[in-house]
Amino acid sequence: MSKPLAEIPVTSLRGVGPSLAGKLLKLGIYSVEDVLFHLPLRYQDRTRITPIGAIQTDADIVVEGTIKLADIAFGKRRSLVIRMQDGTGTVTLRFFYFSSHQKNNLKPGVKLRCFGQARRGSSGLEFYHPEYELIEDDDVPLNKHLTAIYPTTEGVGQKQWRNLCSQAIKQLQDRPPADLIGNYLQSDFDLVSALHYLHNPPADAQLELLSAGKHPAQIRLIVEELAAHRLAGEHLRQLQKNNHAPLVPVAPKLLEEFSRTLAFTPTDAQSRVVSEICAELSQTQPMMRLVQGDVGSGKTLVAAMATLQVVSAGFQVAFMAPTELLAEQHLASFQLWFKDLPVNVGWLSGRTKGKARERILSEIAENQIQLLIGTHAIFQEKVSFKSLGMVIVDEQHRFGVQQRLSLNEKANGGYKPHQLVMTATPIPRSLFMVAYANFDCSIIDELPPGRKPVSTVLIDSARRDQVASRVKDACESGKQAYWVCTQITEDEESDLQAAEATFKTLHEALPELTVGLVHGKMKPSDKLTAMHAFKAGEIDVLVATTVIEVGVDVPNASIMVIENPERLGLAQLHQLRGRVGRGPEESYCVLLFKHPLSSNSHARLRVIRDSNDGFHIAEQDFKLRGPGVVHGTKQVGYTSFKVASFPEHEYLLSCAESVAESIQSFSPDTTRTIIERWCDLDTGYADV
Ligand code: ADP
Ligand code: MG
Numbered sequence: 001m002s003k004p005l006a007e008i009p010v011t012s013l014r015g016v017g018p019s020l021a022g023k024l025l026k027l028g029i030y031s032v033e034d035v036l037f038h039l040p041l042r043y044q045d046r047t048r049i050t051p052i053g054a055i056q057t058d059a060d061i062v063v064e065g066t067i068k069l070a071d072i073a074f075g076k077r078r079s080l081v082i083r084m085q086d087g088t089g090t091v092t093l094r095f096f097y098f099s100s101h102q103k104n105n106l107k108p109g110v111k112l113r114c115f116g117q118a119r120r121g122s123s124g125l126e127f128y129h130p131e132y133e134l135i136e137d138d139d140v141p142l143n144k145h146l147t148a149i150y151p152t153t154e155g156v157g158q159k160q161w162r163n164l165c166s167q168a169i170k171q172l173q174d175r176p177p178a179d180l181i182g183n184y185l186q187s188d189f190d191l192v193s194a195l196h197y198l199h200n201p202p203a204d205a206q207l208e209l210l211s212a213g214k215h216p217a218q219i220r221l222i223v224e225e226l227a228a229h230r231l232a233g234e235h236l237r238q239l240q241k242n243n244h245a246p247l248v249p250v251a252p253k254l255l256e257e258f259s260r261t262l263a264f265t266p267t268d269a270q271s272r273v274v275s276e277i278c279a280e281l282s283q284t285q286p287m288m289r290l291v292q293g294d295v296g297s298g299k300t301l302v303a304a305m306a307t308l309q310v311v312s313a314g315f316q317v318a319f320m321a322p323t324e325l326l327a328e329q330h331l332a333s334f335q336l337w338f339k340d341l342p343v344n345v346g347w348l349s350g351r352t353k354g355k356a357r358e359r360i361l362s363e364i365a366e367n368q369i370q371l372l373i374g375t376h377a378i379f380q381e382k383v384s385f386k387s388l389g390m391v392i393v394d395e396q397h398r399f400g401v402q403q404r405l406s407l408n409e410k411a412n413g414g415y416k417p418h419q420l421v422m423t424a425t426p427i428p429r430s431l432f433m434v435a436y437a438n439f440d441c442s443i444i445d446e447l448p449p450g451r452k453p454v455s456t457v458l459i460d461s462a463r464r465d466q467v468a469s470r471v472k473d474a475c476e477s478g479k480q481a482y483w484v485c486t487q488i489t490e491d492e493e494s495d496l497q498a499a500e501a502t503f504k505t506l507h508e509a510l511p512e513l514t515v516g517l518v519h520g521k522m523k524p525s526d527k528l529t530a531m532h533a534f535k536a537g538e539i540d541v542l543v544a545t546t547v548i549e550v551g552v553d554v555p556n557a558s559i560m561v562i563e564n565p566e567r568l569g570l571a572q573l574h575q576l577r578g579r580v581g582r583g584p585e586e587s588y589c590v591l592l593f594k595h596p597l598s599s600n601s602h603a604r605l606r607v608i609r610d611s612n613d614g615f616h617i618a619e620q621d622f623k624l625r626g627p628g629v630v631h632g633t634k635q636v637g638y639t640s641f642k643v644a645s646f647p648e649h650e651y652l653l654s655c656a657e658s659v660a661e662s663i664q665s666f667s668p669d670t671t672r673t674i675i676e677r678w679c680d681l682d683t684g685y686a687d688v
Contacts, residue, residue, distance in 0.1 A: 005031060005032040005033035005171060006676070009021075009030060010035060012032065013164055015160070023153055023154075035164050035165060037677065044147040046062050047142055049142070050062060052065055056118075063086070065086035070082050080103055082095075084112060092121065092125065092127070096128075113132065146202075148199055148201075150165070172196065173192070177192075177677070180667070180674045189217045224678070226434050226644055226652060228674045228675055229678065230434050230656060231664070233434070237437070246418075262301075267444075267446045270302050270444060273443070276442045280418070281309060286417065287418040287420070288419050288440065290422075292424070293443065294447065294578075295577075297447055303392050303394070303420065307392070316385050316387055316389060317370065317371045318385070318388060318390075318391050319371065324349050324351075324524050327347075331345065344368060345371045346360050346371065348378050348383070365386055366386060367387060388415075391420070392419075426614055430650065434657075454612060455586070456608060462595065467590055468510065471510075479556070480542070480557040480558065481541045481557065482541075482548065483560075484561065485498040485502050498545075502563070516541070517530065518542060518545075531554075546572070553579075557580055558588065559580065560577060560588070565605060566601040566604070570618070570620065
């Protein structure tokens with residue numbers, strides 16, 4: 001029998017040399033089967049011609065006509081302008097960049113077919129830089145299929161994808177990949193016909209369904225993909241059971257004593273989650289637990305109590321935060337909380353260099369440091385622990401799978417460390433079962449007492465001066481404020497420029513106040529100095545970029561102004577706003593939006609204004625993204641999906657769940673194949 005496509009390397013296809021193979025490898029594509037499962041992101045309809053008189057703006061269309069006029073226009077920018085007619089109307093094609101060859105070809109009387117999106121321009125409907133071809137003989141055929149647009153990486157063009165996929169499709173009939181879920185799912189499509197259809201949809205395919213990811217051929221594959229991830233999680237759980245983790249006895253007395261030294265009492269939710277964690281630490285299999293808790297729910301304290309138990313059993317803990325700012329803040333909290341306890345807390349960041357670095361590395365290796373806090377620097381090869389018992393990862397969405405796994409490798413003596421992952425990003429239960437199938441979950445569903453919800457208002461940025469003067473009054477009565485500048489354009493520098501400009505204007509407008517600045521491009525030491533000064537109350541108004549988004553804790557800051565909030569996702573706004581409302585003061589958040597707001601933006605900002613509940617906000621965020629955004633997120637937690645995306649495919653999770661169960665019960669021998677087909681084993685599944 002001939003080899004299955006999963007075993008035929010992609011290099012067997014025409015046009016795939018070492019260079020292209022290398023690029024494909026980066027996308028996880030090794031075999032011809034992988035090419036087949038690299039599915040189009042969207043489609044274009046080049047199968048029919050739209051009469052010029054019937055053009056709708058902002059849709060990809062083909063038009064055909066005869067050139068009536070070709071001219072160079074000198075406006076703000078020189079452009080080649082072509083007027084084209086087809087008997088139903090006239091349309092303009094405009095080229096800001098053009099060669100003399102192009103200019104010579106595009107002459108009155110010439111017949112053209114173009115593809116692109118029309119917009120309303122200075123001379124009515126215009127196409128800017130459309131793709132076009134000259135039509136010399138009247139019979140140039142149109143495409144018979146919708147045109148697939150593939151997700152890609154630098155240096156691999158759409159033509160190359162089409163070439164690869166059409167070669168792979170040709171092999172599909174002769175060596176069809178096994179249809180692994182056909183028995184368990186009602187569908188008009190089997191695996192082969194679904195792949196065929198999606199790489200080459202017929203001209204009459206329903207483009208809207210395809211664009212929304214709701215076509216039955218897509219659903220056939222999505223269910224299989226979700227089931228595969230569910231099975232992969234199960235498989236991982238089994239593997240984990242074979243691993244040994246350090247046994248950490250439950251130490252209720254220790255934790256009780258520790259609680260008594262705190263300035264506050266842990267909430268019931270914190271205590272419950274701590275006991276869930278501690279019970280699991282006392283097992284000899286590694287804990288894999290995700291702690292979800294809204295912004296400000298006190299996840300750090302939960303981590304501290306778990307740490308205490310591990311350290312008191314003689315093992316080390318590594319605590320990793322996504323930014324230096326946040327890691328430093330955790331360091332300060334732990335140093336304060338553990339100051340009278342025999343716990344040596346160490347610090348390691350990318351900036352720890354030379355002698356200091358050597359010393360800390362040797363202390364880690366000798367178990368003189370029981371708790372190491374830092375950034376991803378603590379993943380590095382050179383860091384070797386004497387007896388690592390637990391890894392804590394804060395705000396996990398900021399870390400990649402590889403980073404997390406490399407820390408997992410650091411345990412020794414045949415042990416795998418326990419893992420505690422903390423996040424403020426809520427995730428629906430059904431999705432959790434797929435994206436984190438090998439994790440257990442604890443939820444801190446309560447905020448510390450006395451938290452007042454942050455009052456949030458929407459204010460037009462035209463009234464910025466009034467806002468500044470309100471901030472001034474508040475600061476003069478002893479309060480502190482954040483003034484957050486967000487990205488105005490896509491370009492990276494602008495965030496920074498906006499922050500610097502705002503810093504300057506506020507500094508001039510509010511001479512009575514001390515205004516500080518913190519942004520991502522600052523030297524880390526300057527960043528920390530600014531944060532310390534703010535925390536110590538030496539700065540009244542801290543102008544910042546979104547570097548302060550995650551975790552920063554300055555309880556006396558009770559006002560936050562956010563510029564261009566419409567540019568940010570709701571989850572991010574909620575995170576940012578979580579920097580205030582941490583102290584006893586009434587807190588305010590001003591969303592300083594730019595007029596005019598689209599109705600969707602307005603609806604989104606209203607969600608933030610009206611709710612302080614992270615779960616509710618996340619749900620509304622999903623809803624409001626709506627069909628306007630074709631594809632939601634393909635990355636959830638550590639898992640990335642090829643065809644499924646969220647939230648739009650959440651409704652398929654229960655179906656996938658039962659398909660996964662059926663496979664487990666009735667065809668367990670296909671589990672490995674389905675997992676390998678859909679899940680990238682190299683990024684986390686291979687070795688846990
Ligand atoms: P997050 O869950 O967002 O990471 P943090 O751990 O930063 O929250 O905690 C937010 C603030 O609440 C910190 O100042 C912390 O010291 C404080 N805190 C934590 N637990 C309690 C509690 N039980 N009562 C009062 N304050 C608490
Ligand atoms: Mg936190």
